[in-house]
Amino acid sequence: MRPHNLCVVTVTVPHQHGSAARPAPGPAADEGLARRLKALACTAPLHDLDARKANLAGEYGVYAMAEVALAAIDLVTLNMDFDTGADHDQIVHRLLPRVAAQAPRRDPAEHERVARWVLENLINVGSVDRGFRAVYGTFGPDGAYVRRDYDFKLIEEVAGPGGSIYLRTTDEAVNVLVGALDTDVTSAQIAAEVKLEVLVARGRLADAQLAAEQARYRTVQYAETLRRALEATRRNVRAVDWLRTVPDMIDEALDHVADRYRHENAILTNIRKARDEAEEPDNKRRAAELVDIVKDCIRRHTQLQSRLLEAGPLFRAEQDRQSFAAPPARSGLDLYGHLVAPVLPLPVEHATRVTDAFFARGTGLRTPVSVRLADLVDGLLTPPVEREHLGVAMPEPDLVATPDDSRFSDEQLDSALALLDLPHDAPRRLSGLLAEARRTDPELPYLVALLAVHAASPPVGTAYRQGEQRLLFAVDDGTQLDDVEFGGADLIVGTARLDAVGMAADRAPARPAFEDRGSGGGAPTAPTNRNQEPPQ
Amino acid sequence: MTDHREAEAAPAQPEAASPGASAGVTAADAADAARLVSFGLQPKLLPARDAEYAELIRRHREDPPFARLADAVAAGLGLVVLEVSPRAGMAVAAAEDSVFAVRMGDYSRRAASDAGDRFLHGLAHLATAAMAFPRPEDLADDGYIGRITVNGVDAFVRQACRRLEETADAQGENTDPASDAPGLEAAWRVYVRRSATGATKDARRLAGSTTGIVGKAVAFLVDSGFLQRTGDEAGGTYRTTARYQLQVRDMAGNAAMAELLELGVVPVTDGSATLLPPDDAEATDLVADAGLPFHS
Numbered sequence: 001m002r003p004h005n006l007c008v009v010t011v012t013v014p015h016q017h018g019s020a021a022r023p024a025p026g027p028a029a030d031e032g033l034a035r036r037l038k039a040l041a042c043t044a045p046l047h048d049l050d051a052r053k054a055n056l057a058g059e060y061g062v063y064a065m066a067e068v069a070l071a072a073i074d075l076v077t078l079n080m081d082f083d084t085g086a087d088h089d090q091i092v093h094r095l096l097p098r099v100a101a102q103a104p105r106r107d108p109a110e111h112e113r114v115a116r117w118v119l120e121n122l123i124n125v126g127s128v129d130r131g132f133r134a135v136y137g138t139f140g141p142d143g144a145y146v147r148r149d150y151d152f153k154l155i156e157e158v159a160g161p162g163g164s165i166y167l168r169t170t171d172e173a174v175n176v177l178v179g180a181l182d183t184d185v186t187s188a189q190i191a192a193e194v195k196l197e198v199l200v201a202r203g204r205l206a207d208a209q210l211a212a213e214q215a216r217y218r219t220v221q222y223a224e225t226l227r228r229a230l231e232a233t234r235r236n237v238r239a240v241d242w243l244r245t246v247p248d249m250i251d252e253a254l255d256h257v258a259d260r261y262r263h264e265n266a267i268l269t270n271i272r273k274a275r276d277e278a279e280e281p282d283n284k285r286r287a288a289e290l291v292d293i294v295k296d297c298i299r300r301h302t303q304l305q306s307r308l309l310e311a312g313p314l315f316r317a318e319q320d321r322q323s324f325a326a327p328p329a330r331s332g333l334d335l336y337g338h339l340v341a342p343v344l345p346l347p348v349e350h351a352t353r354v355t356d357a358f359f360a361r362g363t364g365l366r367t368p369v370s371v372r373l374a375d376l377v378d379g380l381l382t383p384p385v386e387r388e389h390l391g392v393a394m395p396e397p398d399l400v401a402t403p404d405d406s407r408f409s410d411e412q413l414d415s416a417l418a419l420l421d422l423p424h425d426a427p428r429r430l431s432g433l434l435a436e437a438r439r440t441d442p443e444l445p446y447l448v449a450l451l452a453v454h455a456a457s458p459p460v461g462t463a464y465r466q467g468e469q470r471l472l473f474a475v476d477d478g479t480q481l482d483d484v485e486f487g488g489a490d491l492i493v494g495t496a497r498l499d500a501v502g503m504a505a506d507r508a509p510a511r512p513a514f515e516d517r518g519s520g521g522g523a524p525t526a527p528t529n530r531n532q533e534p535p536q
Numbered sequence: 537m538t539d540h541r542e543a544e545a546a547p548a549q550p551e552a553a554s555p556g557a558s559a560g561v562t563a564a565d566a567a568d569a570a571r572l573v574s575f576g577l578q579p580k581l582l583p584a585r586d587a588e589y590a591e592l593i594r595r596h597r598e599d600p601p602f603a604r605l606a607d608a609v610a611a612g613l614g615l616v617v618l619e620v621s622p623r624a625g626m627a628v629a630a631a632e633d634s635v636f637a638v639r640m641g642d643y644s645r646r647a648a649s650d651a652g653d654r655f656l657h658g659l660a661h662l663a664t665a666a667m668a669f670p671r672p673e674d675l676a677d678d679g680y681i682g683r684i685t686v687n688g689v690d691a692f693v694r695q696a697c698r699r700l701e702e703t704a705d706a707q708g709e710n711t712d713p714a715s716d717a718p719g720l721e722a723a724w725r726v727y728v729r730r731s732a733t734g735a736t737k738d739a740r741r742l743a744g745s746t747t748g749i750v751g752k753a754v755a756f757l758v759d760s761g762f763l764q765r766t767g768d769e770a771g772g773t774y775r776t777t778a779r780y781q782l783q784v785r786d787m788a789g790n791a792a793m794a795e796l797l798e799l800g801v802v803p804v805t806d807g808s809a810t811l812l813p814p815d816d817a818e819a820t821d822l823v824a825d826a827g828l829p830f831h832s
Contacts, residue, residue, distance in 0.1 A: 234679075333675055333789045335666035340693075342796060342803045343662070344724040345700055348655050350799050351723035355658025356640065357795040362661050362788030363643070364760025364779075365615070365629060365636035367577050 034138050038150050041134030042172045045154060046070065049121055060114065062103045068118045071098050076155055077169045077220055085158050085166030092116055122155045123167070131156075174221050216297050219260070222253060223304045230311060237319050250311055257305045261298065268294050408447050415440060416447040420455075420472060420493065427494025430474070434483055449486055452493050467500045561601060568592060569606035573613065576626030577636070579761025579779060583625050596620045618786050623678075624778040629787050643756070646744075652726045656746065659727065660753035662792065663693045665784045668763075668776045675785050678778070684763075686771030689750045690732055697724040747771055 049065035075094050079086035095115040100108065124132055131153040137145050154173040157165050229246055232239045240246055271294065275287035339358070343351045408416075419437055422428060430452050437444040455474035463471045473496050476489040572592040575581060583590040596603045597620065606626070610617050614634025618627040630636035640657065641648035647657045667689050668682030669675040701724070730746050742748045754774055757763045762780035767773040796803070 333785065333793065334672045335662070335669055335675065335784070335789065338803045339662060339789070339792050339796065340659075340666045340696065342801050343659070344696055344722075344727075346723050346799070346801070347720045348651065348723045348726050349720065352651065352655045352658065353799065354792050354795045355655055355662055358662045358665075358788045358792040359640060359643075359658040360632065360637065361629065361791045362665060362784055363638045363756060364579060364762055364783065365577065365634075366638050366642075366760075368635050 034136060034148075037136040038134070038152070041132070041136070041150055042152060042154070044134065045122065045124070045132050049118060052121075056117070058110070062106075063099065063114050064102060065114075065118055068095060068099055068102075068115065069122055071095060072115075072119050072122060073154065073169055073173050076167050077174060077217055080166070080168050080220070080224075085168035088119070088165065088167055091167060092119060095119070119155070122173075123157060124153075168224075171221065171224070174217055174224075216293060216300065219297060219300050219304065222256070223300065223307070225249070226253060226304070226307060226311070230307070230314060233315055233318050237315065237322050242315055242319075246311070246315070250308055253304065254308050257301050257308065260301050261305075264294050264298050264301070268298070408443065412441060412444055412447055416444055416451060419444075419448060420451055422472075422493065422495045424470065424495045424497045427492050429479075430489075430491040430493055431481055431483055433493060434486065445485060452491055455493060456491060458496075463498060464503055467503055469498055469500050471496045471498055561605060565602060565605060566609070568595070569602060569609045572596060572606045572626055573610045573615065573628070576610070576615070576617075576628040579625075580759075581625065581761075583622050589625065590622065593620060593622055593625065596626070616787070618779075618782040621778075624782060627779045627782050629783055644752070652730075653744075653749075655723060655726055656730060656749050657753065659693065659723070660689070660746075660750045661757075661788075663689050664750065664753055664757065665780075665788065667692055668780065669784065675781065675789070678781070680781070682776040682781075683766075683773065684754070684776075685769065685773045686747055686751045686754055688770060689754075690747045690771075693727055693746070694732065697728045700724045701728060 046066040046069045049069055053060045053063065053065050072091060072095055075091050076086045079090065092112065092115045095118070096108075096111055099111040099114050100106075103111070131151050134150045134152070135147055136150055137147045139145055152172045153170045155167050155169055158168050226249070229240050229249070233242070233246075268291065271287050271290045275284060275291060339354070343354050346354075416437065419433060430449070433448050433452065434445045437448045451472070452474050455472045456476065458471050458473045460471065472493070474491040474493045476491055479490040481488050481490040571588075572595075575586070575589045575592065581589060583593045592606075596606055603620070606620075607617050610626075610628055614631045614636065615628040616631050618624075618629055620626050630638070640654060644653065644657050647654040664684060667684045669680070670682075674680045674682060700722070704722075727746060730744070730749075731742075732746050743752070751771060754763060754772065757780065758765055758774065760779075762777055762783065763774040764777060765772060766775055
């Protein structure tokens with residue numbers, strides 16, 4: 001217990017004396033640590049991706065998941081603007097080149113699977129609240145160690161105007177992405193700017209590009225803060241502090257925009273010069289990219305500025321609408337308290353009067369449908385329009401009558417079945433049946449033999465299910481068949497009567513109730529029946 | 537409404553009162569006004585989707601003589617103009633004796649003959665509105681969009697009925713109605729007696745069950761342009777439109793209140809919301825995923 005505790009203490013408050021007399025570290029002392037722990041926690045989902053890729057079904061070790069994840073956060077951040085977020089499919093689509101570059105020989109479908117997996121894990125689709133949780137501990141004012149849950153999201157899904165779902169990166173994600181953990185928006189912005197200018201001046205374009213990109217993320221974050229304040233204002237003016245906080249923020253942001261605009265134009269001029277003068281193609285390309293990034297920054301700033309300028313009027317309009325919106329008699333109606341609750345205990349006779357009144361005026365209107373006789377006649381007499389979009393006419397199929405190649409004719413089958421229609425109490429030997437068949441038709445014995453062989457394995461299950469009354473069966477009792485055309489066993493062929501009524505009743509227990517009166521031999525048929533139980 | 541009626545009775549009069557405007561009203565204006573009303577009769581059509589509609593709405597707002605003309609046309613057709621705005625379009629409701637009014641007998645054949653069904657169908661509409669606008673502020677706030685589910689509405693009414701049942705049980709009341717006076721049966725019992733759902737041969741909702749009745753009400757409101765379907769969960773999820781809010785607030789709610797007051801029932805509340813989150817003990821009784829919008 002003690003060593004474990006000590007370890008935490010060492011990190012938290014390095015300047016403690018002996019642990020026994022240790023005064024409780026105040027919340028302030030712990031705050032920095034907690035903040036860093038939270039910042040650290042935000043990176044955990046990214047590390048987790050690389051750790052978990054081994055568990056995926058398939059060989060995914062070749063993909064750098066954390067890299068894909070960071071790229072995804074980048075893309076979402078850059079694609080979200082004031083009103084909506086980034087489109088899910090679009091993000092996946094734009095991730096594909098990077099994923100494909102990591103494993104060029106793999107199947108494109110796998111690339112897409114990887115991109116989707118990463119994005120869904122950043123949203124944390126599997127969890128109920130679609131977020132992450134980290135546990136950290138702090139010391140309370142009384143010195144007690146308290147574990148706390150830190151819940152955060154990296155990419156969240158928001159509803160767009162048309163009911164569709166968009167993605168937005170959270171502040172935590174932007175912080176993770178930029179790597180500036182626990183920093184102030186404005187100061188980081190200024191730092192990035194200064195860095196950019198210096199870098200451009202020194203011609204270190206690679207670093208300059210990095211700094212410019214960082215500046216852009218910061219700008220987006222700024223815009224996001226403002227957007228949220230405006231949205232909250234639209235819902236309820238009082239939810240946002242318009243006396244100090246927001247005006248201050250707007251002033252700050254306007255100053256910042258003006259400042260940034262100046263800086264970026266200066267930078268743009270510099271980079272353009274660098275681009276035009278650069279000898280090395282690599283530098284030239286990088287400078288050109290930088291020009292694009294800075295241009296995008298300027299575009300975003302212009303957008304932010306116009307929103308900032310609209311903020312004041314929007315607040316005043318919302319204040320007018322919300323504060324001075326007359327809440328007269330109309331708002332006094334509480335549908336549940338005034339109508340539903342009092343109506344339910346009433347006698348149904350009276351209650352119906354109230355519900356009828358509500359129904360008559362609350363269901364909307366229907367335009368009566370009426371048919372003009374003239375239209376009806378016209379409509380019925382109009383020949384159907386020739387439809388041309390159906391394509392070319394189907395060619396008349398050239399049908400050829402297939403020759404009837406059946407071995408036996410229907411008449412032969414009928415006579416064979418008539419022959420085998422044996423009374424249930426008089427089974428016969430196959431040899432006798434064959435001889436009788438041969439007398440009528442030389443072909444018939446073949447059919448009779450075939451049917452008899454079939455009867456050796458009677459379709460008991462089918463008969464049972466269909467509730468048939470009788471069933472042809474054949475049993476081999478060891479006697480050799482003595483025939484000119486056929487060899488084998490001289491089967492005993494007979495008819496078993498089935499207890500259809502009993503079977504219907506027993507269908508659930510599923511055991512056929514044979515009424516085996518048909519077996520003259522008695523002994524041979526009994527085992528057959530037992531062996532031929534229907535499939536359960 | 538009265539001024540509309542007057543306008544209808546003497547359409548030329550208002551224009552005569554303002555000589556500047558009377559010169560402007562032409563047959564083309566009348567056609568435009570009627571066109572605007574005809575747009576209003578298509579409740580699912582929104583001005584945002586139709587340029588001509590939007591233009592007529594704009595004209596209605598900016599050109600008072602034209603607005604009077606359009607209102608007069610509507611009044612003549614037996615329509616009550618609730619609001620003319622870009623968000624709701626020309627929101628018109630049918631006056632009681634209008635050809636556009638919906639009658640219970642046309643709505644449900646069973647409701648015409650069976651008193652219990654008649655009540656249940658009416659209650660379904662009332663409960664749907666109460667669920668869609670749970671707090672008085674929601675009904676008053678033009679920007680509020682309510683969300684309901686069919687199962688949620690049913691669970692909500694059942695919960696209210698169950699409370700009444702428990703109260704009655706606690707007081708030892710015998711709520712069974714006298715056989716010769718079915719009309720005196722307490723209304724909540726009619727709802728409790730009816731099954732919430734039932735299996736059918738073709739996997740459709742059982743029409744006579746309470747979810748079937750609520751489902752019918754909701755589907756009807758969708759056709760009226762009052763609700764929009766958003767999903768299939770919980771028996772179907774819906775969100776309200778501006779027109780529904782107007783209709784409930786300005787027409788149906790008041791009419792039902794007036795009827796209730798006439799019955800001698802005067803509900804007294806302090807103006808705050810009466811729908812409150814349930815106690816923890818009761819929370820477990822709620823139907824899962826019913827989506828009851830209980831607000832604090």
